[in-house]
Amino acid sequence: MKKIIYALILPLVVVSGLLFTFALFANGSDINREIKNETSKKSIQKxxxxxxxxxxxxxxxxxxDGIMYKKWEASPAGKKVYASEDKIRKSIRDYTNMEGVVTSLSLPSGSRLGFGVIVRINGDDYILSFASVKSDNYFLNFNKEAQQLLSLKVNDKIIIRSHSVSHAPKYAYPILSGDYVERDSKIIxxxxxxxGGC
Known part of the structure; x- marks a missing residue:
């Protein structure tokens, strides 16, 4: 008797599952359309x-978050980061050479900046981040420039040019974007x- 009941219930479950899936896909296009319309409305902000x-x-x-950020700005750590940024502001604006020395080959723990190193410029430390370079070894093995970056060693003297410097309360150093690096008069x-842009 149990086998007969299972034999009758099983097809009902399968058929109702198929009907539910069909209904979901039929309505899914409406849901996707609504999501796309909502997204496009948000992206067209004046x-x-x-x-x-x-x-x-x-x-x-x-x-x-804003209160925490303002406290960080007023703290000694925040003021130190801003002072370090001010030291290189002219070089960033004019995109001129900055002499640096590699002090660490790894970024602070918990960093989400991609591949990078710590460099000292004019007595202050900076995170030199190469956001466009993926840090997984598989990618680095196929990118010649990335391999040259991996060849950097502590105490290497390098020339850096950058278009931007930023900061975040979780890092004790300003974050310098790595746009150009030269070692021993060779671009690495x-x-x-x-x-599609500048």
Whole structure:
């Protein structure tokens, strides 16, 4: 008797599962269309005016993240990072050479900056990040410039050019984007220009 009941229930379960799947896929296109429309509406945001940006910043500063960030800015660690950034600001703006010495071949633990090293420039340490270079060994084995970056050693003297410097409260050093690196008068890394833009 149990076998007969199972034999009757099993086809019902299979058929109802198929009907449910069919209904889901039929309605899925509507759901996908709604998601796409919602995403496109969000992406077509007008540029904010200076007053609107200022108001948005004030609103963010009142959030827990904003409060924590402002505390970090006023702390000795935050002030040190800003002072280090100020030392190289002119070189960043003018995209001129900065002499550096590699002090560490690894980034701080928990870092999510991709591949990079720590360098000392004018007595201050900086994270030299190569965000466009993937840090997994499989990728690095096929990229000649990335292999040259891996050949860097502690105390190597390098010439760096960068278009930007940034910071984040979780890092004790400013983050310098690695756009150009030279060692012993040979270019070992030059970031490829972005496609479709400047």
């Amino acid at each position: 540029n904010l005016s200076a007053a609107e940006r200022k108001a948005a910043l004030k609103k963010w500063e009142a959030t827990p 890394y030059k970031r490829a220009p972005r496609k």
